[in-house]
Amino acid sequence: MGRRRTVHKKLPAHMHRKGNSYYFVQMVDGRRSWVPLGNDLAIARLKWAELTNIGDAEVEDITFAVAVARYRRDALPAKAAKTQEEYDRALDRLLAVFGKMPLDLIIPQYVRKYLDERKAKVAGNREKAVLSTVFNHAREWGYTKAANPCAGVKGNTETGRLRYIEDQELLAVLDHACRPLRDAMEIAYYTGQRPSDVLKLKRTDIREGTLFFRQKKTGTALRFAIDGPLFDVLLRITTDPIQIPAGAVRSLYLIQNEEGQQLGYRALNYRFNKACKAAGIPDFQFRDIRGKAGTDTEDVTGLGHAQRLLGHKNRKMTEHYIKERLGYRVAPTPKLLIKQKKRA
Template sequence: MPRVWTKLSGDRAEALRLWAQREGVKEDDSTRLFSVIARRYVREVLPTKAASTRRDNEKELANLLRVFGHVPIDFIAPMHIREYLDIRGQTAKVRANREKALFSHIFNKAREWGYTTASNPCQGVKGFKETGRDRYVTNEEFEKVKAKAHFTVGDAMDLALLTGQRPSDVLKIKKSDIRDGALWIVQNKTGARLGIEITGELAAVIDRINARPCQAISPYLLQDDKGQPLSLYALRSRFDKARELAKVTFQFRDIRAKAATDIGDLAHSQKLLAHKNREMTEHYVRSRLGERVKPLR
């Protein structure tokens, strides 16, 4: 009887693991290394995430692989996660928390894929306490930076303020997203969809942008005079330069919080920012301005 060849996997370690399971023999530890599982995670899970999340995860995974890459997944215990956090936290507490979260997700996937039946070693290991940003941008600060900024950055600042959207969502707006009297946005981070009515100042800003002479035609709303879309790198570089000239220290992402705060109506802010619940919006606003209260008398 002729042999029938079955391709188990393009990954050698994964193929060996599947072969051992089929043959009923003990798997070699090399088939369950953290690096092996991480490779599968990169192939199967990472592509399902937003581009910005993928970029962050790739950096986080590089750090995790330096420490855990050569270790079989079953050998990693809570004490090792604690030690990793303590050492990493000496220079980057927030990054250490993010790396722990990624490790935990990879380990859970390892359980789903059959690499281990052990408990997640991150369980019960506390990360570092984080404090959210509480920077409120005043109108004066906003205008100071805008006055020193390249016109593409000024346009981006106005759009970010009036729409309450994240930088990446502002930059990806296309002219085709403007239809039926609204600006239609699908948020990169959450996938939330919303149509922002084009009225008042937003309408004026869009008209101003569209009225600028341009040497070439681009599908993007934000573009320079040569028709090139404004990239995230260019936004950061030009915004940082404007901040230095204006001697103001807020970050571009703080504009989203300013939009939520300046509206003065939590229900409206929640809808504009596409927050899932009111509590998230309340925290977002109060952490910057504080809660307004009446005096004793």
């Protein structure tokens, strides 16, 4: 039995990291052989899976861990980087519970118990979805004929975020925002887009009087007319850019840090949380700006415009997204029931 890992515990068996590179380590003629797998973890996993002959395993020996290893090799690399990171976390948690179990023995009762015992209820729902995805792939690969154990198992109850940001709250945070954060917040509000989509905008996305978005989550393409407040923001960004050190190379990204490079997602959150704390509004999340943009747009120009702004595929989704935050605007009952006394 090999020694228990003390570092890089998430790597599969026989894969080791040395410096920035990954290796497949095995004993050959009594000596350790280090087979290089490269410095890209996704590619390293592919090579590792080939060396361990995952595809040749006997069906009756297929455990959930084997299915996960092939999923990480064949399916996970095709997803976006952030999605890969989220799935990796979910897979690690699932492996700790189901890893050694043969696929045929994973039944709905075990999935229900997993959800009930998971303290983070929303995360548990996401992990159930990942479990279901891996199981469906395992069925396609011929690893099991069993039904998907997640089918019919109801997820934990989720309550969507209902926070509506008032105008004065948004303005207060903007007053404490650094220049990169202010640029990002204003574009996010005037376009109603997610922070990840705002951060990836480049100067080349300004085309023929419009600002072009392709939403990362849905693939929806949107073109925003550059006029009004959005025009003012883009004019400031493009004609009065952030000052960067002499000799530094400025990137094409619209939202830049003080080095002229793309502002990262974590850096955005750090700066945003710092500004919220300084403004005395700790329960404000950057994603709330998108909810406020949709709600404010619907209040002025109607639900159809709000739906197009947010890139939702159907009206019902937009209606739920907006009305849960601020409620319907309704008129009082028009019938006069009690006559008002005339004032003297």
